[in-house]
Structure formats: structure tokens, C-alpha cells
Amino acid sequence: MSRISNIFFWVPNTITAMNLVCGSLSVFFAVDGQLGWASVFIFAAAVFDFLDGFSARLLKAYSSIGKELDSLADLVSFGLAPAAIVFTMIQLTLFGKVQRIQDIEGNYSQWIVLFTSLVLPVAGAFRLAKFNTDDRQSEQFLGMPIPANAIFFASLGLILELGTNQSIIPVILNKYTLLSAIFICSFLMVSELPMFNLKFKNLNLRENALRYFFLGTTILMLIFLQLYALPLIIIWYVLLSGITYLAGTK
Numbered sequence: 447m448s449r450i451s452n453i454f455f456w457v458p459n460t461i462t463a464m465n466l467v468c469g470s471l472s473v474f475f476a477v478d479g480q481l482g483w484a485s486v487f488i489f490a491a492a493v494f495d496f497l498d499g500f501s502a503r504l505l506k507a508y509s510s511i512g513k514e515l516d517s518l519a520d521l522v523s524f525g526l527a528p529a530a531i532v533f534t535m536i537q538l539t540l541f542g543k544v545q546r547i548q549d550i551e552g553n554y555s556q557w558i559v560l561f562t563s564l565v566l567p568v569a570g571a572f573r574l575a576k577f578n579t580d581d582r583q584s585e586q587f588l589g590m591p592i593p594a595n596a597i598f599f600a601s602l603g604l605i606l607e608l609g610t611n612q613s614i615i616p617v618i619l620n621k622y623t624l625l626s627a628i629f630i631c632s633f634l635m636v637s638e639l640p641m642f643n644l645k646f647k648n649l650n651l652r653e654n655a656l657r658y659f660f661l662g663t664t665i666l667m668l669i670f671l672q673l674y675a676l677p678l679i680i681i682w683y684v685l686l687s688g689i690t691y692l693a694g695t696k
Contacts, residue, residue, distance in 0.1 A: 455509060458502040462515050465494035469523025472600075476530035479544030482607030484531050485600035491523035492593050517574045524596035525570030531603045532563040532624060539619045559621060562628055569632035570595065576636070587641040590634035594680050598631060601676030609673055634684060641687035660686060 468491035476484035498516060502508055537544050540556050552560065570592045577583055602618050609615075617623060642656055651658065663682065667675035 457505060458498045459509075459512050459515055461494050461498040461501055462512065462519050465491045465498065465516075465523055466519035468494060469519060469527045472523065472527035473530045476527065476534050476603075479534055481531060481534060481603035484527065484534075485603035485607070488523060488527050488531075488596050488600035491519075491527070492597060495520065495523070495593060513578065517578060520574055520592055521567065521571055524592040525567035525574075528596045528599035529563045529566040531599050532566065532628060533560060535602070535606070535619060536560050536563060536621070536624055539621050539624065559625065562625060565628055565632045566595065566599075569635045573635040585643075587643055589637045589639060590631065590641060590684060591643075592635060594683060595631045595635055598677050598680040599627070601680070602627075604676065605673060611674070614674070639684075639688060640691045641684070642690065656686075656690060 468487045472484045472487035472491065475481075475487065495516075498512075502512060534544055536559060537550070540552065540559065541550070550557075550560075573589055573592050576589070577587075580588065582588060605614060606618060642660075644657055644660070660683065664675075664679050667679055667682070671678065
């Protein structure tokens with residue numbers, strides 16, 4: 447392997463490593479109660495996750511190591527990190543404050559609710575394992591991509607930290623809301639529901655009509671709803687995928 451080829455080989459892997467670093471920082475900030483920073487680092491990890499694949503395709507620097515490294519980084523950034531955010535949000539819901547885990551004085555049922563957040567990384571691990579071994583997912587996803595799961599929960603963290611609408615806070619910091627979100631997102635990740643991907647192979651309007659429609663509605667949501675549009679965009683992505691699937695089966 448030439449020196450240039452060797453450099454090209456390490457470019458996407460270095461970017462993937464930055465994904466992992468951002469995911470790890472998100473976990474650190476989340477357990478410290480800094481939901482805003484935890485959420486920002488998840489979004490940063492998502493950017494690096496896009497860039498590592500883009501750079502690998504651009505440089506033709508594919509490798510089995512890169513594929514495995516990408517999955518390991520994604521499990522931390524998009525499985526464990528959102529679980530840490532949810533764990534902290536459940537603490538705020540149950541106790542009104544963030545504490546060191548050894549200082550939490552909860553009853554049996556409260557501990558069960560707290561550790562329900564661990565369903566997310568477990569489901570995420572199954573999602574990634576299925577994606578890596580399933581050759582049916584070259585054109586579309588089967589189940590919700592794990593980054594979408596992370597972005598959804600990171601969006602809730604950003605709203606709690608930066609949102610100005612105080613009436614939203616009790617809706618988010620609600621035990622039943624959080625538990626429902628955990629189980630729904632976990633189910634969607636391991637499900638067989640076909641979901642469209644956002645990778646453009648070309649700019650052809652007909653071939654990419656669904657992607658253009660989704661991006662257009664996403665931009666409108668961001669313009670009118672701003673920060674509050676973020677979790678709704680993930681919900682819209684899931685609904686639009688379901689509608690498209692049902693329409694195609696008739």
C-alpha cells in the first residue's frame with residue numbers, strides 16, 4: 447500500500463474516532479446533568495458519522511476495520527449517550543435534581559424506571575448487528591437508524607436547556623412520556639419497518655422525490671417551529687416511512 451493510500455485509509459477512521467470522542471463526551475456531560483452539552487455532542491457525533499461515510503466513498507477507503515469501528519462508535523454515540531441523557535431526565539422527573547448514582551435514594555420501582563434507559567443501547571446494539579449482517583439494507587433501512595434514535599432524545603435535551611416555552615417541560619419530564627419514548631424508539635430500531643435513507647446517488651427529481659419532499663417539509667418545520675421542530679422531524683421521518691410503505695403495499 448502506497449503512502450498516499452495509507453493516508454486515505456486513515457482519514458475515514460480518524461473521523462469515526464471523532465464520532466466516538468463526541469459520543470463519550472456526551473455521556474460525561476449527561477451524567478453530570480449538563481443536558482445541553484450532552485445533546486450538542488450527539489449532534490456533533492452525527493455530523494462525524496455522516497462525514498466518515500462520505501470520506502470513505504470519496505477516497506474509496508473502505509475496510510473491514512472501518513466498518514467495525516463505525517459500529518462501535520455508533521453504539522456509544524447513538525446508543526449509550528442518549529441513554530445517559532434519558533437517565534438524567536428520569537432523575538429530574540422522579541427526584542427534581544441530578545445526583546451521583548450512589549446518592550440516589552429511590553425505591554425499587556424508581557430504580558427500575560431509571561434503568562429502563564438501558565433498553566436503548568441494548569436495542570441499538572441489536573440494530574447495528576442486524577444492519578451489519580443484513581444485505582437487504584443497501585437501498586433502504588429496515589428499522590429506524592440508530593442516529594435517528596439519538597437525535598430524538600438529544601433534541602429533548604436541547605429543548606429542556608434552551609427552550610423558552612415552559613409548558614413543554616412537564617410534557618418531557620414525565621415518567622410515562624419518557625418510558626413510552628424509550629420503548630417506542632427501541633421497538634422501531636429492531637423492527638422490520640422499511641425506512642427510506644437520505645443518501646442521494648444523483649439529483650434526479652423523480653428518483654429522489656421522497657427525499658426532496660422530506661427535506662422541504664423539514665426546512666419548513668425548522669423555520670416555523672425552530673428548536674421545537676427537532677424531535678418532530680424524527681417523528682415525521684418515521685411516519686412518512688410508514689405511509690410510504692403502506693402505500694407501496696396496496
